[in-house]
Structure formats: structure tokens, C-alpha cells
Amino acid sequence: MPITILPPKAFRDQPPRRNLNHDSDDVMSDATSDSEDSDSQPGGVSLDGGVTIHPRKRRSAAAASSTFTKRPKTNVTSSVPRSAIVTPGERITTDPQWMRGHGTYLSSASLGEQAITSSLAGIVTRTNKLLSVRPLRARYTPEVGDLVVGRIVEVQAKRWRVDVGSTQLAALPLSAINLPGGILRKRTETDELQIRTFFAEGDLVVAEVQQLFQDGGAVLHTRSLKYGKLRNGVFMAVSGTGGGGGVVRSRRQVWTLEAANNGGPIDVILGVNGYVWISKHVEPVVPEEAKGQTGITNLEEVVSATMYSSQNDRIEPETMREIARIRGVVTALVENGLRVDEDMVTKGYNEAVELALVSADGPEDVYLGGERGEQLAAALTAV
Amino acid sequence: MASSQHVLLSPAELAYLHASLSLTPPIRPDGRSPTQFRPLVAETGILPGTNGSARICFADGTEAIVGVKAEVERTRTRHDFPSLDLDEGAEDDDDLDDNQRDVVKGDNDWVEMTVEIPGYRDDDAGTVFLSAMLSEALLADGEFTKRLWINRRFHWKLYLDILLISPPLSYPLPLLSLTTHLALLATRLPRLKSEGDEDPLFDDDWAAAPYLYPRPTGKKGSKKAASAPTARPPVTLLVMAVGNNIIFDPSKEELAVADVALAVSVGESSSSSSTTSTSSSKPTAMDLDTEETKGHNLRLLSVRTIDPPSRLTPPGIPNASNSAYGANAGAKDTEKKKQQQEQARTAESEAVEGVWKAPRGGAKPLVMAALVQKVLEKGGVADEVLDALDGVDLN
Numbered sequence: 110m111p112i113t114i115l116p117p118k119a120f121r122d123q124p125p126r127r128n129l130n131h132d133s134d135d136v137m138s139d140a141t142s143d144s145e146d147s148d149s150q151p152g153g154v155s156l157d158g159g160v161t162i163h164p165r166k167r168r169s170a171a172a173a174s175s176t177f178t179k180r181p182k183t184n185v186t187s188s189v190p191r192s193a194i195v196t197p198g199e200r201i202t203t204d205p206q207w208m209r210g211h212g213t214y215l216s217s218a219s220l221g222e223q224a225i226t227s228s229l230a231g232i233v234t235r236t237n238k239l240l241s242v243r244p245l246r247a248r249y250t251p252e253v254g255d256l257v258v259g260r261i262v263e264v265q266a267k268r269w270r271v272d273v274g275s276t277q278l279a280a281l282p283l284s285a286i287n288l289p290g291g292i293l294r295k296r297t298e299t300d301e302l303q304i305r306t307f308f309a310e311g312d313l314v315v316a317e318v319q320q321l322f323q324d325g326g327a328v329l330h331t332r333s334l335k336y337g338k339l340r341n342g343v344f345m346a347v348s349g350t351g352g353g354g355g356v357v358r359s360r361r362q363v364w365t366l367e368a369a370n371n372g373g374p375i376d377v378i379l380g381v382n383g384y385v386w387i388s389k390h391v392e393p394v395v396p397e398e399a400k401g402q403t404g405i406t407n408l409e410e411v412v413s414a415t416m417y418s419s420q421n422d423r424i425e426p427e428t429m430r431e432i433a434r435i436r437g438v439v440t441a442l443v444e445n446g447l448r449v450d451e452d453m454v455t456k457g458y459n460e461a462v463e464l465a466l467v468s469a470d471g472p473e474d475v476y477l478g479g480e481r482g483e484q485l486a487a488a489l490t491a492v
Numbered sequence: 493m494a495s496s497q498h499v500l501l502s503p504a505e506l507a508y509l510h511a512s513l514s515l516t517p518p519i520r521p522d523g524r525s526p527t528q529f530r531p532l533v534a535e536t537g538i539l540p541g542t543n544g545s546a547r548i549c550f551a552d553g554t555e556a557i558v559g560v561k562a563e564v565e566r567t568r569t570r571h572d573f574p575s576l577d578l579d580e581g582a583e584d585d586d587d588l589d590d591n592q593r594d595v596v597k598g599d600n601d602w603v604e605m606t607v608e609i610p611g612y613r614d615d616d617a618g619t620v621f622l623s624a625m626l627s628e629a630l631l632a633d634g635e636f637t638k639r640l641w642i643n644r645r646f647h648w649k650l651y652l653d654i655l656l657i658s659p660p661l662s663y664p665l666p667l668l669s670l671t672t673h674l675a676l677l678a679t680r681l682p683r684l685k686s687e688g689d690e691d692p693l694f695d696d697d698w699a700a701a702p703y704l705y706p707r708p709t710g711k712k713g714s715k716k717a718a719s720a721p722t723a724r725p726p727v728t729l730l731v732m733a734v735g736n737n738i739i740f741d742p743s744k745e746e747l748a749v750a751d752v753a754l755a756v757s758v759g760e761s762s763s764s765s766s767t768t769s770t771s772s773s774k775p776t777a778m779d780l781d782t783e784e785t786k787g788h789n790l791r792l793l794s795v796r797t798i799d800p801p802s803r804l805t806p807p808g809i810p811n812a813s814n815s816a817y818g819a820n821a822g823a824k825d826t827e828k829k830k831q832q833q834e835q836a837r838t839a840e841s842e843a844v845e846g847v848w849k850a851p852r853g854g855a856k857p858l859v860m861a862a863l864v865q866k867v868l869e870k871g872g873v874a875d876e877v878l879d880a881l882d883g884v885d886l887n
Contacts, residue, residue, distance in 0.1 A: 111525075111527040111528050111529055111740065111873050111876050111877065112528070112529040112532075112873075112876060112877050112880045113529075113531045113532070113880070114531075114532055114533075114534045114880045114881065114883060114884055115531065115532070115533045115534075116533070116534075116535065116884075116885065117533050117534075117535045117547075117549075118533070260500060260502070262500065289816045289817065303815065303816075306809075306814065306815050306816040307816055309806065310500065310806070311500045311501055311502045311503070311805075311806065312502045312503075312504075313502045313504070313505065338502075338504075339502070339504065340502075340504035340508075341504065341508065342505075342508060343505065343508060343509070343521050343745075344501075344505055345521075415817070416816075417814065417816035417817060418811050418814060418817050419502065419503045419504050419808045419809055419814070419847070419848075420504075420507075420808060420809070420810050420811045420814075420844065420846045420847045421504055421507045421508055421511070421845075421846035421847070422846060423845065423846065424508070424511065426512075426515050426519065429508075429511070429512045429515070429519045430519050433512070433519050433520065433521055433522070433523045434523065436521055436522065436523070437522060437523045440522065444551055474523075475519070475523035476522075476523040476524055476525065476528070477523055478522060478523070478524065478530065478531050478551060479531030479551065480531075482551075
């Protein structure tokens, strides 16, 4: 069957963060009914004596007047709905007992009254008396020490601009890369002139955030044998998933996975920014003349020799198949709102290999989209 | 013309993708089989203010909405040839009854299609090209506009608003085409109460409104006989070739390494009209009516080549000529540099394994023919896509 067409899902069954579109009505009505039914509703006595008016009700009121009217300003919720979607600028509460957390700001409502207002489109969450808005989708906020995968989008005189899925492009200065052959010297004009031989537009790099600017822009460096240009594999972006899904910071972002079905070792790099690189694991080739000598500096020379290559090694079809399978696993994890880390990917991969064994096409079947992805996610969450 | 957007991929990625897609069978990055489409979620009737609407959402988040609106418009009479229409009508009158004096004819102006892609101007070349391809497929056989005919003085004017809601993560043509197809299938026009050439008067009852494309198994509003094969709106499929492999519904990354990419519009027509209708003036759009069996009666409506972004990609640099690679990096003396340059020259002309090289030259006619053949195959992809679209609940 080349095409599967599914009916739209009821969003009721799903975790709130997956409400990316359109069927948000359901969630809102859920929230309404929840907060109405339960006695544990926060807020206690509403200070302004008003009735809690939830988005759903406002909506229907607007619909009743058959024209799209702006929400009346008097409809200030004095208590906080449990998990309603709020939009930027939407007042969450004027109740002074709440503290504002991430994704909110204080705005003066009327007569010196302070209202906590959302600065994001997301779900209101509360931790004791702290109100925060968890974004539905978020860009990556760099932090020093993060391992990121980025794509060079611009080459400037002394630096590269790298897309890391953040609000701004990150900078990779020429002085922050290893020169080929592990030579340690000052960067000269010659290096500046041939800056494109190191990285050109479109190239993928794995790097580390070295420094942050005031405005949140990142400066990267690749001064380690672990970092540099990426080849022999596939790229995928799972960035932008807010609220727990996607790549999370963990102990190990890079590891080598022993693939099933004669796939050989496969490297997985999970950039904290949600960019993922899955490639064949290549042992550094030690040239003949260097075989006799040993030492750390020698190894550095050998490894960094291949650092700026854009030529792929020979990759067996078996390896390619397993790479595609791992990519499918990551996609399935993201689509089902699960976190992506070493543990989940490894478990998911083993599960996927088992799934393929029982599939009609045998172990060569690497497709993990649609229902199979859900099956995989179900198997993972059940454990 | 940039008919498909430029994607930024590194030469190493391109080389990997090309290598994996050239295998037999090809290994697609998302593990699909060559003829498999991305799983999608579809629903119709989402916009209450339209005559028909549909929404399709791919698992990766690309999503499109199509709304079809109809309004009654007075048919323009040609002032330079005032009696032309009437004359033709009169000629036909000789053969037909008085009741059947209406010669159903359509005009391409009766359909207005707008495509909106976020981040692109509506006069952007890519957007215009998309809308041209979609409307071309719809109007190609001239049968569609005949459905909009009310009487000799009035007709329906159909506005198709095609909106891509998400940013275009992949070339949106198949998505937009499938959504338009569903929206047109779900389109209903009010039932006509008036007769002949008088001012049209319509039935208020929406439940009685017939579908624009009457359905054989329809419960309500289907006028035609239950078993008669009905025509359906066209579907435009994106097909590409890498090496000897033919791949359907390519993602953005796959399209970036395509040797050839084709947009093939396929329609289904009722058996009676398929033989008589003439296709449009395009030389490629020949009628390839397949024999009638249990499958769909497929017709090729139009073929367009899509300029694959692969041609604009920068080539990879083989290690041999890479000055930042290995032993070359330290090369200071001119002797070595000269040698390198010579190597670089040979490397530019020859393909090196593992190094990306953009495809050059035009598409081979044999490959193009194979692509079209693959689409139109009995029980092939187009057949199954139409079957699957049939399964969508229309309301």
C-alpha cells in the first residue's frame, strides 16, 4: 500500500504538548470541565468577585454574536485554568498571590493592579505558587558547554555563521577551529583567504558552545578531536519541540551504537539544539609512515587530517539500512512526544529491529512511520 | 526558473543520499519503499463557510487547507461576436429537444485558483508555477468547467483557495494537489430549482445540494446511476528518478539529489468522455487511456518537469584536491601545490566515489517515459492513491 490516509485524531487522548494545531478546542473544553469539576482548583476565592471565564466560553460568546469580536477586557481570569493554551499577551491572572515564572511578564492591568501575562503561546503550568507558560514550540536557547550540530549558512572574513536552530545564528570564529594536521599557530591572512576550504556554506559541523553574547547569540568552537565537519551519514532536525519532547540535555550526547543485521558500528550525535547526525563509525586511518610512532600529538595529527574532508567513505548498504532505521526511531520518538536521548534511542532501536523481524518484509524493512511509529512508542512507554 | 526551493545540504550529505537512493532497492532516509507516500491525516468539511473544504496534514507537520467557494456569475456574452453563442446553440437545437437546448460549455475563467505559501510572495515564481500546475491539471480536459454551467446566462464561478499552513518543509505540490482533490470531492453546489434560461433559483436545503463530482455510492445528492463510473478531480503526483530508481513523493532531502523530477497529473474520467475529449495543446499531454478493468480509468492530463534543486548544489571536493586534507594541509612547497592543482583538474571532470557531483545535462527521454509509465500503471501508485482518497469520509 503506497499511501495511508488516517482520519484526524481526537486530541483528547494525547499529551497536551502535541496540540500543535486546530483541535485545540477539545483541550480547552477539557480544561474547562476539569477546573469546574475539581475542588482542588487553585486560586481560592477570586478577589475581583468575577466568574472564571475560560477561553472556550469566550469563544462561544464571540461565536454567538456571529462576528469576530475582540475579547472583552473585563474577562480577566482570576483563577488559573489547569492546562489551557494561552497566547502572547493573554492575561493569565490578576491575583497577586501568584508569582510569575518563565514565559510570563507583569503588566499593569488597571489602577496599579498587576496582571501576569503570557509572553508565549503555550500551556500554563503551575509549580506551587509559581506560574509559568510552557511553550508549544520553542527555539533552542544556547548554553555554554552544549554540544550542538550546526549548519554553516554564511562565510564571513574571519568567522562562519552557523545555524543551530536558535533565534540567532551562532558564530564560529576562525580562531576557534583546529587547523588540519594539528598545527598550532596564529591564524594568518592566508587562512582567512582560504576560509572556505575548512568549512563552506551548507557544511554540517559538530561543535561546542564556548561563550554566549548578551543577546543570547552563541560562539562555538571545534577545538577538539570530537568536533569538526560531519560526513558519512544523514542529518535530521528535531528541533522546536517544546515541553519535554525532542532532544534533552543528557550525560552523553554522542555514542556509538552496534547495529544489528551486520550494520557495523554507527555513530549517533544528538545535538542539544535538536539537530541529529547519524553516521557510519569510522576509525581514524593511521598512515603507514606514522604507524611506528605513537603518542597523543601524533594521534591528533592523524585524526585532524580527515577533519575537513567532504568525501564519504565507502558505506555498505547494510549500514545505510540501519542508519535509516535509527533515523526512523528518532522520528517516531519525536512524533509521539517522547524524549530523545541515548537510552530511548538504544531501546527504540532494539525494539525496531524486533518489530522488523515480525513485519511482512523481513528485517530489511526499516519503515517506521505512521502506525509503526506509534507501535514503537507504545512499546517503549510500556516498559 | 526556480520551481523548487533551494535547500542547503553539505556535499557529504548529498553524496550519502545519492548513494543510498541509487541502491537497488533504494534506501530512503525515512525508510519508505520507493512507491510509498508519507502517512497523512485527512479530513473534509472543516470550513463551514465554504462549498467544500479539506485539510491534509503530513506526519512531519506540513499541512494544507483548501477551501472552495462558488458564486453565481452572469456569463459574459461576446460583444464582438454577439450571435456566436446563440448560433451554435441554434444549430444544436435542430438535433435536440427543446428541453435539451442547453449546450453545456465551460470557460477556464470560471475557475480562480490562488495558492498561498507562507514566507513567499504570491507573485513569487515558485508559487505561480504551483498554481499554474494545479489549475492546468484541473482544466486540462475541459470537462471540469462544464460542471459549473447553470444555464446559458449564468454559471458558477469557483474560487479555490489553497493555503499551505506550515512552512514548506518539502516541495508542497503533492500535498496541495491531494488537498485540492479532496476539497473538490467534498464540494457541493446548491440544487437548482429554476429551469431553462431564467434567473437561477436555488434550493435552500443544503442537504439536498448535489456534489460537484457526483459519487456512485453516494447516499444523498448523487444524481447519476449508482454503478456508473464517475469522473474525479485530477491528482498531481511528484515523481523523481535517481539512477535507475523511481521514487514517489520525495521529501526535500530526496528531491535535492534527484536526477529528474516530474509532476504528473492524472485524472479519472467516465468511460464515455474519455474517448471523445481532446487533451490540451501540450505535446506531452497525450491521452494514454488504459484499458478498462476493475481499476480506475486513468488519464494522463499533464506532465511538467520540476527543476530539481540538485543542479544548483555545490560539488564536493575530493580528498585528493582538498588543501585542508591530510598531508596536503602542510604542503608548502610549490612543487606539491602544482601537483595538487593538476589533480584537482582531473577530479573536476571525473566522478569520485563518495564525492557529490551535481547532475548535468537534461533528462533522458527513456527515464521520463518510465516515470510516466510507472504512474499510470494498472494497479500502480496513482490507482492506489485514488483508492485511498476514496476512503476519506466526506461530510
